[in-house]
Amino acid sequence: MGERFQLKIAGDDLNKGIKDFLIQIMDKNKINNVVVPLLIPSKNNVFPTFVRSKELLEDAKPVAPVLPISTATMVSKITKLSPSPEKILVFLKPCELRAVLELTKFKQITLDNLILISYDCMGAYKTEFYEEALSGGKDIDSEYVSKNLLKGEQDENIRDACKLCENFFPTAFADIGIGFIGTDGGVIIESNTEKGEETLSKLGLEKKEVKDRDGKLEKISRKRKEEWEKVRKDIKGETEGIDNLVKYFSKCIDCHNCMSQCPICFCRECFWESPTFEFTPLNFLGWAKKRGAVKLPTDTIFFHLGRLTHMATSCIACGLCSDACPNDIKVYELFHLVADDTQAVFDYKPGRDLEEEVPLVTFKEDELKELG
Amino acid sequence: MGDKFEPKLVGFFCNWCTSSAADLAGTSRMQYPPNIRPIRVMCSGSVDTAYIWRAFLEGADGVIIGGCHPGDCHYVSGNYKARRRIKIFETIMKTLGLDEKRLWLRWISASEGKKFAETMKEFTEHIRKLGPSKIGKNWSV
Known part of the structure; x- marks a missing residue:
């Protein structure tokens, strides 16, 4: 070999x-x-x-x-x-x-x-x-x-x-x-x-x-990593805090195209397509009462945040989410940013090794002691 | 209550430990702030992180997940899996500047009624100091 x-x-x-x-x-x-x-x-x-x-x-x-x-x-x-x-x-x-x-x-x-x-x-x-x-x-x-x-x-x-x-x-x-x-x-x-x-x-x-x-591949890789670090910084600045996040996704129409094209999103019974999101008038009345108004369609930020928690550890940064977006939202950049950080926690690189277990399906007894 | 900020807190508590601890605290007549809205779940490992986002987006100022001590999970390893999920959640909050300090994970066994009451007091005071969360104020989420 x-x-x-x-x-x-x-x-x-x-x-x-x-x-x-x-x-x-x-x-x-x-x-x-x-x-x-x-x-x-x-x-x-x-x-x-x-x-x-x-x-x-x-x-x-x-x-x-x-x-x-x-x-x-x-x-x-x-x-x-x-x-x-x-x-x-x-x-x-x-x-x-x-x-x-x-x-x-x-x-x-x-x-x-x-x-x-x-x-x-x-x-x-x-x-x-x-x-x-x-x-x-x-x-x-x-x-x-x-x-x-x-x-x-x-x-x-x-x-x-x-x-x-x-x-x-x-x-x-x-x-x-x-x-x-x-x-x-x-x-x-x-x-x-x-x-x-x-x-x-x-x-x-x-x-x-x-x-x-190997040296030449590494050189190109390193150059792109430096380039990514710059983009990373910009995107982090653009998305800091809920109001910026809402601005970043302001063109989102809740079409779920990013998800349907994502190679990592495979769930047969997807949470985001489930009856959880079939609401009654009371839901809307409640939200409107609480926040004064509800943007329609609702739950767009919820969708992206939730999808991040579901799949970011396995995000391979292919960029198909951005390609799929009808309104040219830079979905890939944000997902790559979050993927970077969550994967680093477990020193996990998706697609690196078949033997490496996906962080969300496994655990170690002796880890993350600071949390509980 | 006037203008004083009263934190809205959501708790996801495991049926086998933290929820029983809450019962014990109650039957032992221990006092703790009424800010917490407890939701009993079968296991801390059964809490889909989507529901934590939901709580924050619907106006929770803080979310606490209560599970069995490591090694004591009724389903063997649910709490270990919950711990990883919460870590990922916390990392995402941090990356996106969403105030990760508003999320707590605590191990409270069924016999620890006192610890339950104290933890709820601590968490309420902790969030009171942080002030209201901005996440639930935006109507365009």
Whole structure:
């Protein structure tokens, strides 16, 4: 494990090169299924797609810079009720990989027969931006590959969450990792798990030593962390106290889109969608009497605060909440801020390690003595 | 009572310990301030943090959760889980500048009627000093 190999790709066409690599894995390992970003038939967007036909796989765009939804949520839809009887290759962005790990801990994904592949991601554009580029006939994918993936430049137009992402490379839990950064030229393949090693062993790949990949990843990570610290400070200032919080969420229309797109929010019987919120006139009369008035819809701040207490310890900072907001509230920034602090209490990093238990489902007898 | 600030306090008390302690305090005729609105729950670990937010947003000046002493939970580990949840809640309050001092967690067993009365006195005085909470005043939450 931890071995690195070279992936030979003709020219700069990473999407084709990686697609050929996937086909090679499938052929040599007798795998018939793959979940990978694919150009939809209307040719103006890319979505994760469960593909079996090799012919359709021609339209695969594994490293397309767009994140319309989290593939982790989709993997959960596929494997929640039972493990897949056939092997499935799953191609994921690093944030999606972290979400897959969290959902596995929550027993919403069965990893059996899944082979997880991830890569050095330099961020995604907003779906709207990407769709417009494709509709306008712009070759946004090739530009992204040559400028951003292969040269490591950061594009100004990528999503805010991506600009601040500190974990943009495959973690040790990717069975197979594809690297572009610190590879001393070219593309490298890493096998991080036994499953990955076994899958790759059948391919006859050439081994490759790289000098300072970890150092280079760390450098970008550190720079983004510094950037986040600045944003963090601003957001903390903007949200301090209840009145500022109300201002921050002043455009919230209680649509719950942020929650429905959140890969961590999986509860079948969600508290926020439950009959708890079916009120009688007496409730409204009571509130109006007490506070003088009730903003309608009510309970918007309650919703965000409550959701934070439910899921912040597992927030993987993917930013899909902000993407989903119809009124462009900076949901991600606030959730990331709170996630940072709550995760630090338990030295927990979501998506880091499958063995690490989610803080809310476990405890130590000898801890937090200052509380009780 | 005039203009004097009387704190509105909400307590979530475990059925097996703190609620019984409240009973004991009552039957022993111990005196404590009437500011606390006790809610009996089956376990401190069964308190969804959403209801603590609800209490604050509906105008509580302070919230106290009472459970069994560590190791004594009727359901083995509910109080340990409650402790983690309260820690997370407190951290979020702190991060968002929502005055985390208004939230207390206390272990009070069924035999500790006196401790119950004293804790309620202490908590009432503590919140009285902090003054009214701003969280419940905003009608746009």
